[in-house]
Structure formats: C-alpha cells, structure tokens
Amino acid sequence: MFSADLKKGSMELLILSVLEGGKRHGYEIGKHLEHSSGGQLEFRVSTLYSILYRMEERGWIKGRWVEKKGERRRCYYTLTAKGREVVARQRQEWKAFSTMVNQVIGVSHA
Amino acid sequence: MFSADLKKGSMELLILSVLEGGKRHGYEIGKHLEHSSGGQLEFRVSTLYSILYRMEERGWIKGRWVEKKGERRRCYYTLTAKGREVVARQRQEWKAFSTMVNQVIGVSHA
C-alpha cells in the first residue's frame, strides 16, 4: 500500500505503540496494526519479526515464550523501561517530523 | 536532527515541493529546505545531490547548467510533466501515511 521507503522510519514506533497496550505476540501485533490502520498497513512477516528481534536485542522489549497444549507456541513481548523511553522519544520525533514535512510541502512558496 | 530512516521516504517529496516554486539549483534547494523547516532539517550534500541525479535519471526533473562570469557554475532544475504527476502522487501518499501513523500511534488501545 505504502512505499517501503516511507515506512522505513516508523515501523518500530508503530509496533512499540501497540505494545504500550500490553503484552502481545508477533502475529497478533501484525494483525492488530493491519486492523487499526483500516487495512492500509500490510505487514510483511519477515519485516515484523526482524524488527521484533532487533528491538529485543536492543533491550526495548522482552519476549517470553508461552506454550500451552492445544495452542501453538507464541512469544509474547512486553515493553521494558528503556522501551518506554524509546517509544516516547520516537513518538515525539515523529510528531515533529510529520508536522515539519506537512508544513514544508503544504505551501512551498519561499 | 531527525533520524536518517525517518527521512528515507520523504526527501524526494520535500525537494520536489521546493521545485514546484520554480527553478532552483542544488545548493539553493538545500538552504531553502533548511530555512523553511526552521533549521530542523539539516541536508547532507551527498544526499541532496544523489537524489537530484536520481530524479533526473527518472525524468522527474530536468537540469540546465548556467555559467555566468562572476558566478560559480550552477545546475538549475525544473519539474517535468512527469515530475508534477509524481509530486502530486507522493504528496497524497504522504498525507495518507502520516494521517494513518498519527492515528495508530495516538491512541493505541485496540
């Protein structure tokens, strides 16, 4: 739907935002975002999981495997303290950035 | 100022927007954007020119070298017909994208 490059800076923020709502596993995060964007955001599994691994490595989120019988194994992720800081900072940055861009492209007569 | 990845999808649009205001040379575009963003956007020369070359190759813009004595040589770029289409489409896409992201990260309770 949206070009790959456009998404390049905001995927992390989108995922982190979802995790602010409580613990979620990967697949759930993807579906959640597709839904809450009104179907506009199509999430590629490879993208989704690679971001999750990356963020866990950086200590922004923490995954915990849950295996119940009668269910598939799932890894539930929660935000860490550091993750909460990051999401706040990234949200701030995004707001400033999008505001700036809208301003600049809106009326571009010097 | 802003993370590199955040910018990855919107640099072209920003530059194209400036060119909607008439012909401009590279350096001028950079300074213009730094100014019109209130100093928030710092443009790297390598980024700027590589985008310009890319866009010219794609036929979105057309460059013309101007050499007057008493002045440095400059390449002035103007939008092509195709470029006008592209800027319209990209602006539309950006608006939809930024609206979507703001919506999703704003209130992220399922």
Next chain:
DNA sequence: CTAGTATACTTCGCCTCGCGAAGTATCGAG
C-alpha cells in the same frame, strides 16, 4: 597578497531497513 569562509558540485563505499522467498510446524474446519 593571503588566509579563511561561503558557495557549488562530485564520487565512493558503508550501513540499515523493509521485503521477497522459502521453509517449519501446529491447529481447526470441512
């Protein structure tokens, strides 16, 4: 005259990110 700064453009190679493709595995419905 010269040193420094702003202007103006060029080229090269790195790093990161999103993506496509292919694969593994389990569960429920028909």
Next chain:
DNA sequence: CTCGATACTTCGCGAGGCGAAGTATACTAG
C-alpha cells in the same frame, strides 16, 4: 486428510541516506 489460518525463522537483495574526501570559484578580512 486436505486446506487454510495461525505462528515463527532464516537468508540475501536492493535502495536510500550518510560520512568522508575531493574539486573549484567568489568574497572578505587582515
């Protein structure tokens, strides 16, 4: 028992922004 949905993994590509280094000219201060 097959099909589709669920759930996760791994690999390698291509593109975009950036840092660094370089070229060259005009203007200003000393």
